[in-house]
Amino acid sequence: MTSSSTGLTAPFALARFTADGLAGSAGLPAETGGRPSLGLVVGSRIRPLTERELGAPDLNSFLAQGPEAWTRLASLADEQQGDGAGWLDLDDVTLTAPVEPRQVLQTGANYRTHVIDLVVAGRQKTDPRPVEELREWAAEMMDTRAREGIPYFFIGLPACVVGDDVELVLPAYSDQHDWELELTVVIGKPAFQIDREHAMEHVAGFTIANDITTRDLVFRQDMKEIGTDWYRAKNAPGFLPVGPFLVPASAVADPGALHLRLDLNGDTMQDATTSDLLFDIPALIAGASQNMPLLPGDLLLTGSPAGNGAKWGRLLRDGDVMVASIEGLGTQTVRCVSEQNR
Structure with a gap:
């Protein structure tokens, strides 16, 4: 099934969501304390998952179980989507980031x-x-x-991960904030010092990320010999919109041949395929795992293709709307607001 509003074409996916005014109905907890619920998405509907149905106390514990965990959810999707009981329309809920990573690894200079x-x-x-x-x-x-x-890796802060339900606040300390659409790997089973032949066994699924970058902060000006300053350039609040869906790896036939596209206010800025990656996904996972164990739920961003704002001479401004899509993974819409106009 396909949801025209979300662009999701996978048979099912996971999402995290809130549903104001619906607490206590459709299987939602009567009191969530503002915390998002984890849900199973099929087409244009979502169904909250209980801990028993998930087979784990939380999302990352579920992801650690490997492919058999996704098989349980596939059966649940097949069994229950027809009766309508407990399902909500995606239009009636607010989707947020579908992941809760402990580590975020980013890949630089990876599109040929x-x-x-x-x-x-x-x-x-x-x-x-x-x-x-x-x-x-x-x-x-x-x-x-x-x-x-x-591969060239650096690390980001998990605190920057948000959903597209959160406005992107453009900090006033610069006017050079840029977009970077990226296919993102979500780790399943822990991976430490693995080889590329076994790398894909550790992939739980895929999602969309927009790795926002402040261009004039990338290189230090006070001591150029130091080189890049990714902490200041990429780690402002909300600088890593992710989602809206976590699609199981089994639903992505060839992650090395996916179409990516980012539109800014209706104009296409990035338009590429992952076949242009210099280092493919197995090479990235294997390389990243050599230093530190990759943990369930961790994010590995695979790099951004040509078409960033720096190329076009047009950086992000107040009121801009970015619509990013990756084949089969859905569509992410991020709205920008300047810090002064917030």
């Missing part, structure tokens, strides 16, 4: 075309070679990196 564009743009002013020659040189460099190099 994007990195080639950046390399060429950075050398054009001082390099006498024609642009096409520069592009060939940069492409050869990227192909060598993919064969012989390793």
